[in-house]
Amino acid sequence: MVKRLLSASFFCFLAAAAFAQGTVISSENFESGTSLPAGWSQTTLSTDGGWNIGDPASLSSSSFGVPDNDGNAIVTNDDACDCDKSADVLNLPSLNLSAASSVYLIFDVYYIDGAYQGNQESLKLNASTDGGVTWTTVKQFDGQPVWHLEAIDLSSLAGNADVRLNITYNDGTGWNYGAALDNIRLVVPDNVLRASLAYAYAGRYIDAIPTVMDGYDKFWTGDHFTIEGQLSNDGFVPITSFTASWTNGTETVSQTYNDLDIPFTKSYVFNLDLPALASGPNSDDYTVSISNINGGDDNDLSDNSGVINVTVEGVEPVAGRKVVLEEGTGTWCQWCPRGAVMMDFMHEKYPELAIPIAVHNADPMKVTVYDTGMGGLISGYPSGLVDRADGEWDPIEFEQRLIERLLIPAPVSIQHNVAYDAATRTISVQSFVHFQQALNGNYQIAMVITEDDVTGTSSTWRQVNTYSGGAFGPMGGFESLPNPVPAAQMVYNHVARTIFNSFTGAAGSVPASNAAGSTVTFNSTYTHPTSQDVTQMHAVTMLIDMGTGEIVNAEETPVPFTITGTNEPQVISNMEVFPNPASDITTLSLNLAEKKDVQLRMTDVNGKVVYEANLGQLSGDQKLPIRVRHLAAGNYMLSINAGGEVSTKPVVVVK
Numbered sequence: 196m197v198k199r200l201l202s203a204s205f206f207c208f209l210a211a212a213a214f215a216q217g218t219v220i221s222s223e224n225f226e227s228g229t230s231l232p233a234g235w236s237q238t239t240l241s242t243d244g245g246w247n248i249g250d251p252a253s254l255s256s257s258s259f260g261v262p263d264n265d266g267n268a269i270v271t272n273d274d275a276c277d278c279d280k281s282a283d284v285l286n287l288p289s290l291n292l293s294a295a296s297s298v299y300l301i302f303d304v305y306y307i308d309g310a311y312q313g314n315q316e317s318l319k320l321n322a323s324t325d326g327g328v329t330w331t332t333v334k335q336f337d338g339q340p341v342w343h344l345e346a347i348d349l350s351s352l353a354g355n356a357d358v359r360l361n362i363t364y365n366d367g368t369g370w371n372y373g374a375a376l377d378n379i380r381l382v383v384p385d386n387v388l389r390a391s392l393a394y395a396y397a398g399r400y401i402d403a404i405p406t407v408m409d410g411y412d413k414f415w416t417g418d419h420f421t422i423e424g425q426l427s428n429d430g431f432v433p434i435t436s437f438t439a440s441w442t443n444g445t446e447t448v449s450q451t452y453n454d455l456d457i458p459f460t461k462s463y464v465f466n467l468d469l470p471a472l473a474s475g476p477n478s479d480d481y482t483v484s485i486s487n488i489n490g491g492d493d494n495d496l497s498d499n500s501g502v503i504n505v506t507v508e509g510v511e512p513v514a515g516r517k518v519v520l521e522e523g524t525g526t527w528c529q530w531c532p533r534g535a536v537m538m539d540f541m542h543e544k545y546p547e548l549a550i551p552i553a554v555h556n557a558d559p560m561k562v563t564v565y566d567t568g569m570g571g572l573i574s575g576y577p578s579g580l581v582d583r584a585d586g587e588w589d590p591i592e593f594e595q596r597l598i599e600r601l602l603i604p605a606p607v608s609i610q611h612n613v614a615y616d617a618a619t620r621t622i623s624v625q626s627f628v629h630f631q632q633a634l635n636g637n638y639q640i641a642m643v644i645t646e647d648d649v650t651g652t653s654s655t656w657r658q659v660n661t662y663s664g665g666a667f668g669p670m671g672g673f674e675s676l677p678n679p680v681p682a683a684q685m686v687y688n689h690v691a692r693t694i695f696n697s698f699t700g701a702a703g704s705v706p707a708s709n710a711a712g713s714t715v716t717f718n719s720t721y722t723h724p725t726s727q728d729v730t731q732m733h734a735v736t737m738l739i740d741m742g743t744g745e746i747v748n749a750e751e752t753p754v755p756f757t758i759t760g761t762n763e764p765q766v767i768s769n770m771e772v773f774p775n776p777a778s779d780i781t782t783l784s785l786n787l788a789e790k791k792d793v794q795l796r797m798t799d800v801n802g803k804v805v806y807e808a809n810l811g812q813l814s815g816d817q818k819l820p821i822r823v824r825h826l827a828a829g830n831y832m833l834s835i836n837a838g839g840e841v842s843t844k845p846v847v848v849v850k
Contacts, residue, residue, distance in 0.1 A: 222380035234288030268377040280366040290358040302379040308338025314369025338666030389430030391498040395483040403540035416509040438487040472509035512601035526558040529661040534577030536671030537590040568698025609750040626736040637741040641700030642719040649687040656682035695719040718832035776847035790814040791838035
């Protein structure tokens with residue numbers, strides 16, 4: 196479940212709903228003991244007694260934790276029992292509604308409407324007016340991740356002297372979750388208008404979900420925060436219109452909502468923009484209110500407003516920094532649609548700043564070395580790393596962490612050239628780490644290839660989806676998809692295809708001492724299988740601080756990609772290697788337009804340096820012989836550094 200973050204900067208106002216309407220005919224709160232009350236009965240196929248009465252904590256389990264609800268509740272827990280709960284039927288006492296014209300059954304319920312391994316649970320209210328011979332389903336309940344109030348209009352049953360009701364839980368013949376009930380009462384409704392402001396808070400509106408996330412204390416200058424509020428209908432009269440407003444004493448913003456139909460126990464979420472952020476600290480108190488309910492006032496104005504404090508700093512990102520977002524995910528993971536939605540959101544919102552990488556676990560997209568390294572740094576799925584700094588994060592918190600990281604000056608800038616050989620399906624990446632300041636210590640370069648629009652056909656490509664049905668709120672459209680989502684409907688983005696040559700990169704790829712203004716060059720390759728589409732691939736170069744494990748900076752480009760502008764080669768031209776393949780000696784031929792210090796370096800497929808030479812100052816046409824007879828047969832990368840300008844050619848050694 197998504198955590199809702201609250202901080203001192205965002206005071207969340209909660210209004211307590213009175214629910215004092217109507218005339219209560221009968222009620223049961225299960226506080227008189229652990230046996231069923233008089234007139235109640237049940238039938239069950241389970242081995243744990245079916246519906247049990249007690250403290251919610253004592254009737255909870257690891258995957259079905261029933262929150263406290265002020266005393267006892269009646270609970271059926273399929274997660275704890277893992278038994279046959281396909282027919283846990285709780286029978287209420289017979290009701291005489293012969294003199295009634297309008298009546299409601301009202302109760303608290305905790306039920307998530309979950310599914311596990313393809314088995315869907317259900318919770319229904321059924322009614323009979325012929326002594327229990329035939330039954331009709333009055334309501335099938337949707338789920339919510341909290342205790343909530345249900346109000347069922349039984350007016351269609353009025354006039355009958357023997358109305359029988361039962362609440363039936365069915366685990367779908369699988370291992371599922373369960374249901375809990377409390378404070379069950381029969382009520383004759385009144386005609387009083389009741390509305391309340393259930394909550395209000397400020398945060399970032401994420402349209403991909405959509406929702407407002409709080410917890411931000413920094414945000415981009417000129418951007419907007421949003422107030423989210425919720426109107427609740429606490430009375431039997433439907434709410435058809437209202438006005439929501441905020442004011443800070445000098446400015447007021449209002450929005451009127453018409454043509455609504457908000458019945459008893461239901462709510463309506465509204466959003467109001469706050470002023471654009473100025474640079475530096477921004478702090479203000481905002482009074483949030485609802486008014487003009489159905490064109491007038493409701494019966495109690497004391498619960499129609501609240502005050503929130505918004506304290507946030509308007510900031511600007513530093514130049515030259517990018518942030519790597521690594522998400523642990525899997526097709527088997529029920530909450531991982533959240534990660535997929537947030538990774539796409541981050542890529543679309545921050546295309547030049549965020550580098551998303553989806554690291555799959557235990558599914559067809561798994562890369563073992565990447566998955567193993569990621570698994571050692573996270574405790575569950577989906578979880579993410581932001582530059583591998585400050586622990587793990589829920590993907591829904593990625594934006595907050597990205598803003599923090601983009602304020603830290605980067606000691607290096609990174610570029611790379613990416614070549615592609617279609618004949619061999621080989622991607623060759625020539626990475627350049629430019630040191631803006633002296634940086635000494637243990638650092639390593641890692642290269643990652645990612646792929647978008649990845650699809651599959653077998654059942655292992657299905658995405659388990661707990662958001663199906665909307666019980667846990669909207670989630671980028673996944674709430675409208677089945678659970679699991681069939682492979683034919685799933686497209687996976689930012690999928691890690693390789694990391695060269697370990698989770699922390701290549702040992703020896705960066706010298707221990709690096710002067711300000713110096714550049715380190717590193718060559719790496721990846722030969723992709725025919726099942727992967729190079730047109731959807733990106734190359735990522737990362738510099739990793741081995742002392743802290745953090746990613747110092749990174750770069751991402753499409754495949755292929757060539758550096759342009761001031762970094763375009765201007766000194767080195769006509770570069771060729773012959774013979775190639777070679778078994779004894781190969782020759783590097785090139786032209787140097789200016790006299791420059793020249794260094795040669797050759798690396799193997801693991802990034803290990805197998806040849807290195809400092810040739811001093813050279814210019815003009817050059818033919819430089821290189822002995823390769825001592826090298827094992829295989830693929831190598833030969834690079835020349837001429838005064839900081841680097842070019843690379845592949846070399847094949849044969850025996």
